[in-house]
Amino acid sequence: MKTLINKERPLVFCPGCSHEKVVHALDKALVNMGIDGSEVVIVSDIGCSGLFDTFFNTHALHGLHGRALTYAVGVKMARPDLKVIVTMGDGGLGIGGAHFISTIRKNIDLTLLVLNNFNYGMTGGQASSTSPQGAVLGSSFLNKIDNPIDPCLLAQGAGGQYINRLSCYQNDLSIQLEEAINFKGFSMLDIMGICTGRYTKSNKIFPKDIDGLIKKMPKFAGISSTPDSSNSVNEYTERYFEESKKQKSKDKSQIIKNSIPKNFDKLFSGRKEVILLGGAGQRIITAGEILALAGMTSGLEVTQKSDYPITVLRGHSVTEVVLQDREINYSGIESPDIIIAISEQGVYRRSDLFKNLSDQTVVIKSKDLEINGLNSADSKIINIDFKEMKIKSTDRALGALASLSAMGSIIDLNMLKKVIEFKFKEKAKIIDSSMEIINKVVH
């Protein structure tokens, strides 16, 4: 008779252990399906259910406790053609609860056998996620005060499409397993059995008690009998690769988008440091990038580093740009050549800058912005009256860049305009409005 049982690895379960029934039923199901061992991967968890992979002549992946489903998803995503069967106990179910829920949510074509014997058998019969409150276990009183999980209800809550509750002892176990394996999607089987090594030491339980238990619990029978259409989804790998085909290839464009040719000669030698101080939504980081790219059009090396709160729509937005005629090593700014200040949040964030301002520093600021400690005797201040020019808050960073460009010491207006045309090349409206802002500031 054909079998996928590995004859070199005899079963090592305790006498009377119900896991043995599942091994034989699984073998019968796979043989009946006519599939070869090389088309099957058994991914097993830790504990007695973790022995399953060794008993079969199939591919095997035995991993960490509670994590079997994660390896199974990796295998299935890489090789959707393989039959992937996962075995875990009620222990692994508890440990990997998040994986259980999330994998069911995907409806990925895996078959999960939860070998539910109500305790951690291998470590000495401690309480697990499914231990009844009345059981006497190796965890003293603790299981009396925990509610057991019903794996089927949990799977249902996660949107499970195929859920069944079985007894290790039922005659049609292999037929039920075959049906679950054949289901195109995630199938979850809660297979109840008896741990003779530990559980039955202090708890009387017989095969007929399992039948009684199943009768008392909510009924499941494979494919969800009342399919909730809003919850019903096609199999994950199919959907994944279908959606993938619709995605535009972006790798090359991601890298090339910022590739900018050298068009101009450098305006300075050495290093220049520019810091832009603004607030959320003022396009500070975009302005910093434009400045950096403008520098690159004259063959400069540049760096840009930004600082903003994780709540991105509120608070400061600060960006630091270093421009240098040779490779930049250190990207920090100690004494900026230019400070662009257009909102008090940014100024407040970097108030340290204004305490020891060098007399070389040029401050380009919004006219209405008060800056504590800024002394016009110590530094050159350029005030821009954005209100008078009717330049909106979101456009002021660009306006300040125009003013910087007009100075011609770091970048000039040709460089600035070149970069705007380059960066927004398919967005004529943005280019037009940007040029308008530049012309307002630089008459």
Next chain:
Amino acid sequence: MSNIFIDGNEACGAGAIAAGCNFFAGYPITPATSIYNYMLNALPSEGGVCLQGEDEIASIGYCIGASMTGKKTMTATSGPGISLYSENISFAIGSEIPLVIVDVQRLGPSTGSATKGADGDVNFIRYCNTGGIPVYALAPADVRDCYLLTINAFNIAEKLRCPVFILSNKEIALTKKSVNLNSVKLPQILDRVLCTPNDHFLPFATDYDDTAPPFLPIGSETLVRQTSSTHGINGYITIDSKEIFDINVRLQKKVENSLDEFLFYDELLKPDSDTLIITYGISSSSAIEASHMAEKTESNISVLTLKTLWPVCEDLIREKAQDFKNILVIEMNQGQYVNEIKRVLPEKNVQFLGRMNGTLIKPSEILEVLTNENSYK
């Protein structure tokens, strides 16, 4: 080809693609998220897979499963995620599963500061595996390195069948820089050595005692076994102490004995200098800048930037340090790798400069330390 303007995370993504990465799984975490974003844009459209796990444990688990089918896999995270990876890192080490792990370090301990940099995970990634088996870790010093070292990380992972770490830092990962990637000389791309399919495939059998076993993917015609438990060469659990000994020694040797092939470093050696700065990662840029600044005062400072951090390139460090009286180790932490340098150079005067407060070590600070005789002799 002109310069492009990208940050370290984008360069890691580009490097992974250049190396042939076709499977990525991650979980969003600042400052590593943009690597995940990059791979999401780059992989699915090309027939690859990019997944977001429900947590970091699932993400690395996906990678392990996929790697066992032959995919070239990568994941990326930061300190809190690396902590969650650790059990699966042990699995990948002990069971010889190729995998590239980018750790974009942020300020710790614990949840720390999401948007501040540090090099706080240097010792953690070395010692986070149960068993203490040596690991490979490459530390990029700039954006170009993120690209080149990620490619090399894949080569090491494939050749040695082990997880390889890229120890990045928020300061490199999220700072944009003008770079010319076309001028980078790329290594030959290595893929894991495949075993000839046979009926008696032994998944952990090797011809030599310091190489990785030839690989067959799960799903091939020959049945493949993988296990996180102590196993013999046949992939089944064993209690044969000789077999266990041999495999564990081999896990160590295959990493330590390959250093000549995967030794990455930069040096800036100045004549007549009696001080050598040994550093890595973002602090290297401060050290080099300090060396340039020192030229103006006619003092010479040499800099050795280590890029292969683990295993420790002891011979290189001894060779480069031999003519220097003073060694200054600079790290963006409270002193981790300096202990390795002291171990390797017991006869030298080894000083340390470092801190962990989210700010870069400034070049001016380095010069101050070097000129202050009270703190430095």
